[in-house]
Amino acid sequence: MKCTNQVKDSCFRELKDFIDSLETKKGELITVLHKAQEIFGYLPVEVQEFVSEELNIPLSEVYGVISFYSFFTTTPKGEHPISVCMGTACYVNGSEKILDELKRELGIKVGETTQDGKFSLDVLRCVGACGMAPVMLIGKKTYGRVTADEVKNILKEYK
Amino acid sequence: MLKTIEDLKQIKNKFLEKNNEKIQIKVSMATCGITAGADSIYEYFKDEIDRINNNKIVLISTGCMGLCHSEPTIEVTLPGQKPEIYGNVDVKKAENIFKDILYKKVKESDIIISSKQKKIVLRNCGFMDPENIDDAISKDAYFALNKVLTNMSQEEVINEIKKSGLRGRGGGGFPTGLKWEFAYKNKANKKYVVCNADEGDPGAFMDRSVLEGDPHSVLEAMAICGYAIGSDEGIIYIRAEYPLAIERLKIAIKQAEDYGLLGENIFGTNFKFKITLKYGAGAFVCGEETALIHSMEGKRGEPTLKPPFPAEAGYWEKPTNVNNVETYANITAIINKGSDWFRSIGTEKSPGTKVFALAGKVKNVGLIEVPMGTTLRDVIFDIGGGIVGNKAFKAVQTGGPSGGCLTKNELDTPIDFDTLKEQGSMMGSGGMIVMDENDCMVAVAKFYLGFTVDESCGKCTPCRIGNKRLYEILEKITDGKGTLNDLDLLKDLSNTIKRASLCGLGKTAPNPVLSTLDKFYDEYEAHVKDKKCPATVCTNLIKFTITDKCIGCTMCAKVCPTDAILGRVKEKHYIYQERCIKCGSCYNACRFNAIKKA
Ligand SMILES: Cc1cc2nc3c(=O)[nH]c(=O)nc-3n(C[C@H](O)[C@H](O)[C@H](O)COP(=O)(O)O)c2cc1C
Ligand code: SF4
Ligand code: SF4
Ligand code: SF4
Ligand code: FES
Numbered sequence: 001m002k003c004t005n006q007v008k009d010s011c012f013r014e015l016k017d018f019i020d021s022l023e024t025k026k027g028e029l030i031t032v033l034h035k036a037q038e039i040f041g042y043l044p045v046e047v048q049e050f051v052s053e054e055l056n057i058p059l060s061e062v063y064g065v066i067s068f069y070s071f072f073t074t075t076p077k078g079e080h081p082i083s084v085c086m087g088t089a090c091y092v093n094g095s096e097k098i099l100d101e102l103k104r105e106l107g108i109k110v111g112e113t114t115q116d117g118k119f120s121l122d123v124l125r126c127v128g129a130c131g132m133a134p135v136m137l138i139g140k141k142t143y144g145r146v147t148a149d150e151v152k153n154i155l156k157e158y159k
Numbered sequence: 160m161l162k163t164i165e166d167l168k169q170i171k172n173k174f175l176e177k178n179n180e181k182i183q184i185k186v187s188m189a190t191c192g193i194t195a196g197a198d199s200i201y202e203y204f205k206d207e208i209d210r211i212n213n214n215k216i217v218l219i220s221t222g223c224m225g226l227c228h229s230e231p232t233i234e235v236t237l238p239g240q241k242p243e244i245y246g247n248v249d250v251k252k253a254e255n256i257f258k259d260i261l262y263k264k265v266k267e268s269d270i271i272i273s274s275k276q277k278k279i280v281l282r283n284c285g286f287m288d289p290e291n292i293d294d295a296i297s298k299d300a301y302f303a304l305n306k307v308l309t310n311m312s313q314e315e316v317i318n319e320i321k322k323s324g325l326r327g328r329g330g331g332g333f334p335t336g337l338k339w340e341f342a343y344k345n346k347a348n349k350k351y352v353v354c355n356a357d358e359g360d361p362g363a364f365m366d367r368s369v370l371e372g373d374p375h376s377v378l379e380a381m382a383i384c385g386y387a388i389g390s391d392e393g394i395i396y397i398r399a400e401y402p403l404a405i406e407r408l409k410i411a412i413k414q415a416e417d418y419g420l421l422g423e424n425i426f427g428t429n430f431k432f433k434i435t436l437k438y439g440a441g442a443f444v445c446g447e448e449t450a451l452i453h454s455m456e457g458k459r460g461e462p463t464l465k466p467p468f469p470a471e472a473g474y475w476e477k478p479t480n481v482n483n484v485e486t487y488a489n490i491t492a493i494i495n496k497g498s499d500w501f502r503s504i505g506t507e508k509s510p511g512t513k514v515f516a517l518a519g520k521v522k523n524v525g526l527i528e529v530p531m532g533t534t535l536r537d538v539i540f541d542i543g544g545g546i547v548g549n550k551a552f553k554a555v556q557t558g559g560p561s562g563g564c565l566t567k568n569e570l571d572t573p574i575d576f577d578t579l580k581e582q583g584s585m586m587g588s589g590g591m592i593v594m595d596e597n598d599c600m601v602a603v604a605k606f607y608l609g610f611t612v613d614e615s616c617g618k619c620t621p622c623r624i625g626n627k628r629l630y631e632i633l634e635k636i637t638d639g640k641g642t643l644n645d646l647d648l649l650k651d652l653s654n655t656i657k658r659a660s661l662c663g664l665g666k667t668a669p670n671p672v673l674s675t676l677d678k679f680y681d682e683y684e685a686h687v688k689d690k691k692c693p694a695t696v697c698t699n700l701i702k703f704t705i706t707d708k709c710i711g712c713t714m715c716a717k718v719c720p721t722d723a724i725l726g727r728v729k730e731k732h733y734i735y736q737e738r739c740i741k742c743g744s745c746y747n748a749c750r751f752n753a754i755k756k757a
Pocket of ligand 2: 665
């Protein structure tokens with residue numbers, strides 16, 4: 001992710017190349033948004049406008065799709081985005097406690113990013129590692145069988 | 160390019176010959192294994208094998224064996240001996256195992272797998288390298304496709320699936336052969352085969368496991384379906400949250416294309432078939448087939464009324480066959496072994512097996528596969544090993560957010576599509592969450608409702624507004640502000656939402672409420688009448704007090720985040736209730752059992 005959280009010309013060029021490489025533009029809005037989010041880290045208005053023009057789809061429709069799907073975000077994530085699984089298995093095994101602990105440690109609510117831009121906090125539904133419940137993710141790394149006491153130490157790895 | 164069955168056999172034999180003389184170490188490297196640290200075990204073996212430069216040892220990364228409770232797991236096979244499986248492997252254990260391997264004397268498995276399991280769908284998961292098509296072929300991948308293309312007519316394939324009695328594993332249990340027949344009969348210049356790999360059910364992960372562990376079984380089945388219904392294009396709609404499954408699917412598709420098992424003129428016939436991926440973007444409702452199709456078209460994933468069914472007008476209005484991952488994973492086995500064999504497993508009306516994601520408060524969490532008709536008791540207490548900490552079993556939720564719960568009275572129910580429905584629950588995708596005496600059923604119902612409220616697409620009013628109101632009533636009850644009247648209201652509103660909603664999400668959303676009301680009415684009553692939460696979960700209804708057992712160690716006062724505890728060393732402590740936020744820290748900290756939670 002070389003363009004993380006920066007709206008740069010080179011990023012737009014990369015996105016345009018991707019769009020041009022598609023066999024057809026018909027029905028590819030979600031595919032393009034996935035790519036755009038991979039490149040930019042999030043989907044700010046400039047990017048939405050760019051996609052709208054390139055695919056010839058009204059901006060309102062682009063936004064309508066972005067807001068429908070929880071995977072897409074219009075705010076920049078932290079350097080180390082944290083997500084806590086709130087799927088059923090994790091819930092019955094106490095993921096709420098993990099979340100509370102994270103909120104306390106980071107001083108932010110779900111959906112927010114810390115002042116220094118280091119961490120952001122989100123919840124998600126089932127990573128598919130229910131056997132390891134409760135599960136949390138930091139960036140791409142998955143932590144399983146987490147207890148509230150461990151949260152502090154896990155965060156230390158990233159400070 | 161493979162052209163004939165002989166080509167397949169040759170690859171199979173060569174692979175088996177090459178590997179049978181070798182020592183094989185297989186490390187389970189699916190998402191759950193990696194989470195538990197399987198990658199470092201893999202690295203360890205890799206370094207050691209490189210170091211001693213022994214080309215008689217092969218290291219293979221596989222998918223999930225389903226033994227989540229003992230991850231990381233590895234399997235070791237010495238030439239001519241039966242494979243041994245080890246669980247909870249850390250580097251130290253790995254070192255010992257490696258020494259044993261070098262002395263060619265490995266100890267017996269430390270993992271017991273219940274004989275009540277029967278693996279069809281998961282037959283290869285964890286036992287082969289999902290990134291090596293030769294390994295898959297050595298386990299008979301693409302033999303069924305060959306058989307179908309060279310020996311069977313379209314009608315014969317459909318009939319075989321119909322005769323097998325296979326029912327869709329995505330939730331509804333609709334007969335698969337019948338579905339294929341509809342798509343076959345609708346004539347069109349273009350048709351699509353779609354694999355539903357959205358797996359939105361929180362607490363289910365069988366589809367992920369199949370895709371990570373045995374992707375070829377799904378690709379092959381999609382091609383067979385394509386042949387049967389007359390389609391040349393397959394699309395897998397997969398959750399973006401499953402990066403490893405996506406990666407392995409991409410590799411598998413590429414390898415199948417390189418061998419000519421996907422593409423033009425497959426096995427020298429004029430059948431052609433290609434498969435591409437489309438990614439979901441985090442919306443539970445997109446698992447519903449009409450919503451899924453809209454999402455594939457790049458739109459908001461809102462469901463539409465059926466009919467028209469996808470088999471008539473699906474992706475871009477063309478006849479489309481949508482099946483679930485697990486459904487597809489059954490197909491090749493049915494073609495290879497015949498519908499009679501398949502019917503001999505399971506129950507009369509639900510033949511075959513079902514994969515369950517067993518999770519929650521059960522000892523052996525993991526993926527299990529059992530013949531339909533196995534009882535809940537066998538699943539939870541035999542295969543699952545019973546309840547963690549030997550606590551009392553309270554309920555098991557099947558069918559995810561759209562399902563219901565079953566209690567100890569129903570433990571001897573033989574599980575299949577119909578019996579679960581009769582008991583007020585459903586099969587759903589096969590999530591099975593076990594709950595013990597410490598779980599509050601009202602809170603669980605609220606949890607599921609919270610999920611549906613979040614995930615409702617908002618298109619129709621009963622679901623959008625009704626479920627929100629249901630949630631609010633449940634919140635009122637767990638906050639200790641509920642009345643008996645609210646319980647009647649819950650029931651009324653639930654029934655209305657079920658009747659009036661447009662799609663399956665709304666139609667089933669109230670199920671957890673109705674089912675817990677039905678089976679745990681006394682627990683609801685305790686909340687509204689006595690303002691008590693018997694399981695001591697609902698924070699507003701519990702109270703922490705310090706009893707005479709207190710020796711005054713001061714531990715609780717130290718951990719209390721709100722300074723609600725007062726007391727001097729060696730004297731009994733006291734909790735100021737007004738300040739207590741009921742975090743439970745003191746309760747967990749006290750080593751003298753002196754704090755009462757009620
Ligand atoms: C709200 C909702 C969510 C669903 N989610 C899934 C899902 O995640 N995976 C799936 O295979 N089927 C899901 N289904 C069922 C599908 O609509 C469809 O019945 C199924 O994919 C058909 O395949 P099958 O016949 O092989 O079961 C869902 C249905 C509803 C109403
Ligand atoms: S029932 Fe719910 S999810 Fe289904 S269409 Fe209506 S609002 Fe959308
Ligand atoms: S921790 Fe327990 S024993 Fe120690 S002061 Fe608190 S209540 Fe008393
Ligand atoms: S429950 Fe939490 S807030 Fe209440 S007294 Fe115990 S530690 Fe303090
Ligand atoms: S519920 Fe958390 S991983 Fe499935």
